[in-house]
Amino acid sequence: MLSLALAGKPNAGKSTFYTAATMADVEVGNYPFTTIDANRGVSYARTVCPCQDRDSRCDSDNCQDGIRYVPVDLFDVAGLVPGAHEGRGLGNQFLDQLTDADAIIHVVDAAGATNAEGEPIEVGEHDPVEDVDFIETEMDQWLGAIVSRNWESIERQSRSPDFDIDDALAEMLTGVGATETDVARVLRDLDYPEDPREWTDDHQTQLAADIRAETKPQIVVANKADIAPEENIERLREAAELVVPATADGELALRRAADAGVIDYNPGDDDFDIVGDVSGQQREGLEQIREVMAEYGGTGVQQALDTVVYDVLDHITAYPVEDDTHWTDAQGRMLPDAHLLPSGSTPVDLAYAVHSDIGDGYIHAVDACEGRRISDDHELTEGDVVKIVSDSN
Ligand SMILES: Nc1nc2c(ncn2[C@@H]2O[C@H](COP(=O)(O)OP(=O)(O)OP(=O)(O)O)[C@@H](O)[C@H]2O)c(=O)[nH]1
Ligand SMILES: [Mg+2]
Numbered sequence: 001m002l003s004l005a006l007a008g009k010p011n012a013g014k015s016t017f018y019t020a021a022t023m024a025d026v027e028v029g030n031y032p033f034t035t036i037d038a039n040r041g042v043s044y045a046r047t048v049c050p051c052q053d054r055d056s057r058c059d060s061d062n063c064q065d066g067i068r069y070v071p072v073d074l075f076d077v078a079g080l081v082p083g084a085h086e087g088r089g090l091g092n093q094f095l096d097q098l099t100d101a102d103a104i105i106h107v108v109d110a111a112g113a114t115n116a117e118g119e120p121i122e123v124g125e126h127d128p129v130e131d132v133d134f135i136e137t138e139m140d141q142w143l144g145a146i147v148s149r150n151w152e153s154i155e156r157q158s159r160s161p162d163f164d165i166d167d168a169l170a171e172m173l174t175g176v177g178a179t180e181t182d183v184a185r186v187l188r189d190l191d192y193p194e195d196p197r198e199w200t201d202d203h204q205t206q207l208a209a210d211i212r213a214e215t216k217p218q219i220v221v222a223n224k225a226d227i228a229p230e231e232n233i234e235r236l237r238e239a240a241e242l243v244v245p246a247t248a249d250g251e252l253a254l255r256r257a258a259d260a261g262v263i264d265y266n267p268g269d270d271d272f273d274i275v276g277d278v279s280g281q282q283r284e285g286l287e288q289i290r291e292v293m294a295e296y297g298g299t300g301v302q303q304a305l306d307t308v309v310y311d312v313l314d315h316i317t318a319y320p321v322e323d324d325t326h327w328t329d330a331q332g333r334m335l336p337d338a339h340l341l342p343s344g345s346t347p348v349d350l351a352y353a354v355h356s357d358i359g360d361g362y363i364h365a366v367d368a369c370e371g372r373r374i375s376d377d378h379e380l381t382e383g384d385v386v387k388i389v390s391d392s393n
């Protein structure tokens with residue numbers, strides 16, 4: 001499963017985002033380092049379910065009237081402060097926790113209501129643009145330190161006659177979450193000496209930064225948009241490539257209200273309907289959230305998850321079925337599973353995502369939307385429904 005990490009300054013709203021996105025109960029507080037042990041849970045990317053094209057809706061709990069929620073792992077780590085790689089704040093152990101992540105959701109307090117250490121101050125007192133780059137800087141330095149720590153060992157290895165610098169670097173960097181493909185891609189575009197003794201500090205720093213950029217893409221969530229000066233959101237949008245304005249607090253309130261049957265709302269909608277009894281105060285709170293949603297096209301929480309999965313990580317959703325006419329599994333359930341795959345994936349990749357035995361026994365595949373056989377190297381696209389014929393079926 002894809003794994004996304006919430007990172008950022010203490011008190012930016014990571015745990016609130018996490019709670020809203022997973023509906024798990026975790027501690028939220030208006031002080032730095034509320035979270036110490038990482039929280040890990042399941043959240044969802046939202047897409048259009050292929051059942052929308054059919055007469056009947058599918059049976060999955062993850063489909064609500066044709067809106068499909070596809071599971072991804074989400075984790076919420078302790079706040080980071082500038083200098084974390086040298087042990088400041090709660091230190092660099094939390095950087096280690098990011099090694100598992102496929103992408104980083106950087107939660108920034110767009111209201112500027114917390115200082116660089118995450119302590120509460122007046123709205124607008126801190127410039128959130130100053131917070132944008134520090135996670136990347138911290139990760140670069142943390143990774144740089146790992147490279148530098150391992151360099152003596154690489155120099156030692158280079159005395160062996162069959163030493164290969166690319167192999168040695170791949171071995172070191174796969175230990176910190178990079179795949180061999182990541183390392184190969186980064187080394188292809190990097191100019192560096194074959195002999196590790198000729199490497200300068202700059203070579204090492206560049207390698208660390210490139211590996212981080214390749215393996216830990218990030219988006220910025222401009223959180224607390226409900227109280228943030230609009231100008232802050234604009235400037236954040238200029239300062240970072242991908243910025244999603246959000247009110248994590250607002251999303252949490254909506255999900256709780258929807259759970260209680262008070263509103264009609266599917267995560268990611270740009271509006272909601274009040275359908276239950278609410279007090280005057282509750283109505284006022286909900287109307288305030290509605291205003292923020294109208295301005296930014298939603299609360300931003302679901303939009304951030306979708307942007308990471310479908311745009312940043314460039315994944316597609318594919319639906320394996322056993323019956324290509326009824327789009328069901330062996331138990332007759334329609335579209336029971338959805339898999340997120342990197343774009344460019346083939347039916348064989350989907351087979352392996354279902355189960356390694358199904359992948360090993362792969363014979364051929366049928367596009368259940370078109371009702372025709374597709375080749376092994378056919379590129380799947382978003383919303384494909386695929387029957388896999390495998391001799392392990
Ligand atoms: N106004 C407003 N406040 C928010 C929003 N999201 C979170 N908060 C508040 O910000 C404070 C910090 O929230 P947390 O979710 O605990 O922040 P965190 O980033 O997990 O903090 P640490 O665990 O200390 O690193 C709490 O008082 C939240 O209620 C939001 O969208 N708008
Ligand atoms: Mg927290």
